[in-house]
Amino acid sequence: MGRRGKLSDDEAQIIKKKITDDQAYEVFFKACYLRNLRPATIEYYKNEFKAAKKVINKQLVDWEQGDLEEFIFNSKQFLKVTSINTRLRALRSFYNYLIKYKFIQNNPMSNIKLLRDRQKVIETLSDRDIEKLIKVIRKKQSFVSFRDEVIMLVFLDTGVRLSELVGIEIQDVLENSIIIRNTKNSFERTVYLSELTVEQLRRYIKIRGLVDTKKLFINQDNGELKPHSIQTRFTKYGKDAEITKRVSPHTFRHTMARRMIVAGIDAFSLMAILGHQDIAITKKYVNLWGTDIERKHKQFGALKGLRL
Structure with a gap:
């Protein structure tokens, strides 16, 4: 069999250079600094990314929709809906940036929506x-x-x-x-x-x-x-x-x-x-x-x- 045909999916994957989490963090946080985001916002992103990886032990750049669904399912066992949504917002910003600049090919967040939460009564002082x-x-x-x-x-x-x-x-x-x-x-x-x-x-x-x-x-x-x-x-x-x-x-x-x-x-x-x-x-x-x-x-x- 010759080598005239297209590469197989496995062969293409070998050639394709994949970005690592550390490389993705470097470009993402550099962009955050260039946009002059508040230090607290940048720290928020770092904390949420770290916490997410504790739930799904896999590089964030390799996450797929199924990983996010499993992440949400597992997180509901120990986190409130508001906390899960806070984490999802951080991940959404991360993946949107990587997709925009073509660091990844598929956005795992594209079909993931924030969880619905009951509107709580806002307490005020009399x-x-x-x-x-x-x-x-x-x-x-x-x-x-x-x-x-x-x-x-x-x-x-x-x-x-x-x-x-x-x-x-x-x-x-x-x-x-x-x-x-x-x-x-x-x-x-x-x-x-x-x-x-x-x-x-x-x-x-x-x-x-x-x-x-x-x-x-x-x-x-x-x-x-x-x-x-x-x-x-x-x-x-x-x-x-x-x-x-x-x-x-x-x-x-x-x-x-x-x-x-x-x-x-x-x-x-x-x-x-x-x-x-x-x-x-x-x-x-x-x-x-x-x-x-x-x-x-x-x-x-x-x-x-x-x-x-």
């Missing part, structure tokens, strides 16, 4: 909850407790994310606003403060004094305040105040959104304030708490009380 928290915090009468009171006011006034708050520097604080630079989508934005927050922030900055770090919020040793420390402290304040809901920076963000929607803010303005990339997220809030707007309209409608 006026009474907020008042109880402030009371508990003010009992301490220390630098740390006053700092935490100011942090809580900034959260409730602006709806900033935890990562955004710890990134605020002294120079970012203006007269009645703060420039948020460490944003999720890399677009700086300005958030505005109420008179109460402005006044308390002014007092905090005076007490803070001059220290080595440029960060606005510092720890008791005059060093940079870490996100985990803030989360831990507010969890404890919530327990001390006997609040059954989760007390966290994200709860404050949801609470701020709800209060502004009830007050009548439009979706586009709220989107800008919260720094959402997709208005669909903001509209979800509006739809969720829209009944509150109806109630407020009945209570405070412009024609209420008129004898027409």
Whole structure:
């Protein structure tokens, strides 16, 4: 038999140069750096890829649709739907990049969809909850407790994310606003403060004094305040105040959104304030708490009380 015909599939596979996971990671993460993605986003990709390979012990570049289906099936035994979807989003970005630049021939994610998840109720804090928290915090009468009171006011006034708050520097604080630079989508934005927050922030900055770090919020040793420390402290304040809901920076963000929607803010303005990339997220809030707007309209409608 001669050698005039086409190569067999096995022979073609021998000739074809295949990319390894390490090579794929190199080009993918280089692209991430060139796109100036946040370090946290890049770290997220790395963690998710590593975790995925623990479930299916096989190079990611060799995964097929069946591997992803098995990955989802196995992951459901120990992960929540939201966590599985988070991992699938990372894998989708990875495979889309490899397909786009022809590092792989087939995209195993092409027929894989995110898992459907039940829409959970978004918890927010009531006026009474907020008042109880402030009371508990003010009992301490220390630098740390006053700092935490100011942090809580900034959260409730602006709806900033935890990562955004710890990134605020002294120079970012203006007269009645703060420039948020460490944003999720890399677009700086300005958030505005109420008179109460402005006044308390002014007092905090005076007490803070001059220290080595440029960060606005510092720890008791005059060093940079870490996100985990803030989360831990507010969890404890919530327990001390006997609040059954989760007390966290994200709860404050949801609470701020709800209060502004009830007050009548439009979706586009709220989107800008919260720094959402997709208005669909903001509209979800509006739809969720829209009944509150109806109630407020009945209570405070412009024609209420008129004898027409």
